[in-house]
Every structure is written in C-alpha cells, then in structure tokens.
C-alpha cells in the first residue's frame with residue numbers, strides 16, 4: 077500500500093495540460109508521458125516533484141540529437157542558406173547572425189535572395205548596414221538562384237569566411253515555390269562544390285503543429301541541417317520542436333529572443349526545457 | 355462536404371444500430387486528437403468535447419427510454435456528426451464580416467504579433483475598398499521595423515493609393531495627423547498599419563492604446579497567422595483586454611495549417627472572424643465563411 081503503479085490521474089492531467097499548451101502535440105506528449113512512466117520507480121510515481129523532474133529530463137533527452145557542434149571554419153566561404161515560411165523571422169535572424177559572426181572576427185557577405193516581396197532587399201540592407209557587412213542584390217523579380225550564385229562567387233573570390241543567403245518566405249504546401257528553393261540549392265552547389273554547407277529552417281515559436289509539416293517538407297526540398305527558433309521572448313513555448321528533434325534529428329542552432337541585433341542566443345536545451353515547464 | 359475527421363467518426367459507427375456511451379466515448383477520443391492537432395485551444399477542445407458528449411448521451415437516454423422513437427430512423431453516425439457540426443457552428447458564431455463604416459472618415463487599425471501579415475493585409479483591404487468604390491489611404495505607423503515604411507509605400511504604389519507618413523514622429527501623432535490629411539484629400543477610409551508587437555510588451559501596448567485614444571478607430575482588427583498554436587488564445591485575449599478588438603483576420607490560409615486558432619479566438623473573445631488571407635498578392639483576401647473553415651479544422 078502507498079506504492080503507486082501509475083501516475084495519479086490528476087497529476088497526469090496536469091502534465092498533459094502543460095505539454096499540450098506548450099504546443100508539444102498529441103503524439104510527442106504521449107511519448108514523453110510513457111518515457112516518464114518507464115523511467116520512474118514505483119514509489120516515485122505519486123511524487124509530483126519526481127514526476128516533473130523526470131519530464132524535464134526526458135524533454136532534454138529528446139532535444140539531444142547528437143549533432144556535431146557548429147563549425148564555421150569547415151569551409152571557406154561557409155555558405156548558409158536560410159529558409160522558412162512567411163514572416164518566421166529569416167531576414168531579422170540573418171541580420172543578427174551577420175553581426176555575431178563579424179564580432180567573432182569573420183568576414184561576412186549577405187545575399188539578398190528574396191527578390192519577390194515588397195522592400196525585402198531594403199530590409200536586409202538595413203540589417204547589413206547595422207552589422208557593417210556588404211550585400212549582393214539583384215534586380216526586382218530576378219531569379220533568386222542567380223543572385224545567390226553571384227554572391228557565392230564573390231564570397232569565394234574576395235575571401236569571405238561566411239556567406240548567408242536570405243530567401244523569400246514560402247508556405248511548404250506550394251509545390252512550385254519549394255521547387256524554386258530546390259533550384260537555389262542546386263545552383264549554390266554549382267557556384268561552389270559543397271554549398272550550401274548549412275541550410276537553416278527558421279521556425280516561429282508561436283506556430284503550432286504545422287511546424288512539423290514545415291520541417292518535413294522543407295527538408296525534403298533542401299536537406300535542412302539546422303533550425304533557428306524565433307520569437308521566444310513572447311508567451312509561446314515552441315514545444316513543437318521536441319517532436320521535430322525526436323523524429324528528424326535536426327539540431328536547434330540558435331533562438332531569437334527579440335527584434336534587436338543582439339537578440340540571438342545559441343540554443344541551450346536545458347534552459348529551453350526549464351522555460352517550457354515554467 | 356464531409357471532412358476526413360468526420361469520415362473516421364462515421365466509420366466508427368458503421369454497422370452500429372445505436373449510439374451508446376462506449377461508441378460515443380471512442381468517437382470523442384478521435385475528435386479530441388483531431389482538434390488538438392488542428393491547434394484548437396486545449397480548454398476550448400475540452401469544453402467542446404464535454405458539450406458534445408452531454409448532448410449525445412442525452413440522446414442515448416432519450417432513445418432507450420422509448421422517447422423520440424422516430425429518431426431511430428437516423429443512422430447513429432450521421433446523428434452524432436450532426437451534433438458535432440451544430441456545436442462547431444455554434445462556436446464559429448454568426449457570420450459578421452465586413453467593416454463598420456462611419457458617416458465621415460472610416461478608420462481601421464491593424465494590430466497583431468510580429469510577422470502575422472498586417473502590412474500585406476492592409477494593402478489587401480485597400481484593394482477591397484477601392485473595388486467597392488471607396489477612397490482609402492494607408493498610414494505607415496511602424497517606425498521600428500527596417501524598411502517597413504518602404505514596404506507599405508510599395509504596396510500603395512501598386513494600388514495607386516496614397517501612403518501617409520511623417521519622419522521623426524511617434525505613431526500616435528502620425529495616425530492623428532493622418533486623419534486631417536485624409537480629410538483634406540477627400541479620402542474616406544484610413545487604414546493604420548502598426549508595428550508587430552507582443553501582447554506582453556507594456557510600452558508597445560501603451561502605444562496602441564494611445565493611437566486608439568487619439569483616433570477612436572471604427573475598426574480594430576487583430577491580424578492572426580493561421581499557423582499559430584496554443585498561444586492564440588493568450589495573445590488574442592490580451593489584445594482584446596488591453597485594446598479592444600472589433601474583429602480578426604486570419605492570414606496564410608493558402609497553406610496547409612489547419613487554422614484551429616480561428617475557433618479558439620472566436621470562442622474565447624466572442625469577436626467575429628472578418629476576413630481570410632489566402633495568398634501574398636493584394637487580391638488574395640476573402641470575407642469569412644464558416645463552412646470552409648469548420649471542415650478544415652475538423653480535418
């Protein structure tokens with residue numbers, strides 16, 4: 077007597093509510109609860125503090141995808157292609173990265189690969205100015221592949237360490253836009269063998285379950301190598317990346333925590349799990 | 355047209371002669387999962403499931419007590435689905451689209467989180483208004499985002515609609531002065547495009563309050579991204595409490611996001627869904643109709 081075989085119903089309800097309202101999703105929430113269950117000794121099942129601690133550990137475990145640390149020196153220029161749905165925070169994140177890498181002593185070049193949206197190039201130019209780096213841009217409506225091709229060639233010719241390519245926002249359900257992105261990827265490889273060395277999908281942490289479809293479809297189109305999770309300074313928890321990490325083994329490289337140039341942090345899984353359950 | 359979620363439910367009841375507590379519970383489990391995966395708010399789902407269960411069980415009692423004998427003619431699956439659909443429609447609320455037009459100059463204030471689609475939707479509304487024979491004017495009141503003014507100016511040029519801005523002024527003053535300018539130019543609808551902001555940002559919410567105080571807008575529209583998850587209710591409720599919204603516009607529905615937040619926001623704030631953004635071009639705006647959204651959310 078006094079030995080619980082399963083987690084108490086009320087506590088289970090609290091766990092579920094915390095998980096669902098953090099956008100962790102049905103499938104992953106169930107998986108986490110099962111993992112917590114399996115990891116707990118019988119006598120700990122009815123101790124809320126043990127259960128919550130176990131949940132945090134399992135979240136940490138799923139986020140640890142075993143990706144190698146980011147190595148900006150493994151290619152010169154290291155070409156980073158930034159992709160994602162409309163309004164996720166791509167252009168802003170590129171501005172922050174340009175500043176961060178410049179301060180780390182890297183020579184950075186930006187490519188204004190969004191040739192479609194109103195004032196997209198102008199927006200990137202303001203960020204480039206803030207970071208003190210140049211931008212390669214084309215004419216409005218120009219094929220984004222050719223703009224990025226030119227940028228990579230210039231980066232190589234002029235000894236840049238990093239070339240970051242901005243692309244237009246696009247919804248993954250739009251086949252012709254995903255084809256355009258795949259072409260940008262292919263053409264980058266023609267400008268420089270091995271490019272793009274990194275393809276980062278920018279995910280808005282206010283997104284719900286659609287982020288999973290974004291990760292899958294963008295990866296099918298351009299072999300995504302990492303994630304940037306933006307807008308974590310808001311009230312959304314970004315829990316959907318736990319399922320994405322588990323299923324797709326994609327590392328979160330950075331998080332965006334505001335709209336200023338310094339509002340970027342390297343991803344810290346422990347801090348993320350802590351904030352999620354807060 | 356019946357959605358996939360409802361089809362699974364129908365399947366469950368195939369060959370069953372009646373609604374029972376067991377088959378209702380099973381069906382509701384499927385529906386709950388479907389709604390949560392569609393990003394409907396956790397508590398809104400709980401309320402919905404509770405009400406449907408109560409109604410459906412009430413039917414079981416009725417039928418087994420021999421009342422409503424003629425109801426046994428309706429297949430149990432169809433009957434259960436009808437209960438769900440009625441409940442969904444009740445949540446979506448009565449259709450109340452379009453804008454509140456005033457006798458003089460009609461004002462529309464566009465607000466919402468960063469990247470939701472405010473600037474683009476402001477342009478779309480201007481096109482919609484022009485098509486109706488009105489004379490809109492756009493006000494660039496986002497002084498923070500790089501090239502935000504430029505973005506709105508490009509849209510204005512495409513639509514041949516004037517864009518008002520004043521360098522070096524704060525948004526409340528820009529919006530207030532825009533009204534005088536609109537009057538002098540014979541414009542009859544003024545749309546304020548504001549900067550994206552978090553509902554928890556005290557200073558920026560204060561700025562919105564100030565714009566509202568100075569311009570007394572006829573329409574405060576909350577612009578919401580269809581992909582938004584469980585944060586939808588938190589955000590919408592905060593904006594509504596702090597500023598007061600007249601309606602909301604859901605954008606990016608041309609993608610495959612289920613858009614469950616539309617249900618949640620309507621359920622919690624009681625405010626109507628006015629328009630739907632269906633693409634990046636300025637003609638991609640529709641007035642809200644419940645049928646399409648209900649079946650999309652049900653999956």
Ligand SMILES: Nc1nc2c(ncn2[C@@H]2O[C@H](COP(=O)(O)OP(=O)(O)OP(=O)(O)O)[C@@H](O)[C@H]2O)c(=O)[nH]1
Nearest residue numbers: 162163164165166167168245307332333334468469
């Ligand atoms: N609060 C907050 N806002 C952010 C963050 N990252 C980006 N934003 C804001 O989100 C909005 C959209 O950012 P953009 O950089 O234009 O997004 P994008 O993905 O390039 O958008 P498109 O090119 O139109 O697809 C802007 O208002 C940014 O300031 C973040 O980490 N926190």
Ligand SMILES: Nc1nc2c(ncn2[C@@H]2O[C@H](COP(=O)(O)OP(=O)(O)OP(=O)(O)O)[C@@H](O)[C@H]2O)c(=O)[nH]1
Nearest residue numbers: 162163468469470471472473474550606631632633
């Ligand atoms: N596919 C699609 N894209 C849209 C829709 N509405 C807006 N967008 C895109 O979403 C992105 C963000 O739109 P904006 O109008 O800049 O959003 P915003 O709310 O003004 O952003 P901030 O001012 O930074 O808060 C742009 O790439 C738009 O083209 C829509 O209905 N469908």
Ligand SMILES: [Mg+2]
Nearest residue numbers: 166167190196
């Ligand atoms: Mg951009």
Ligand SMILES: [Mg+2]
Nearest residue numbers: 472473496502
């Ligand atoms: Mg805007």
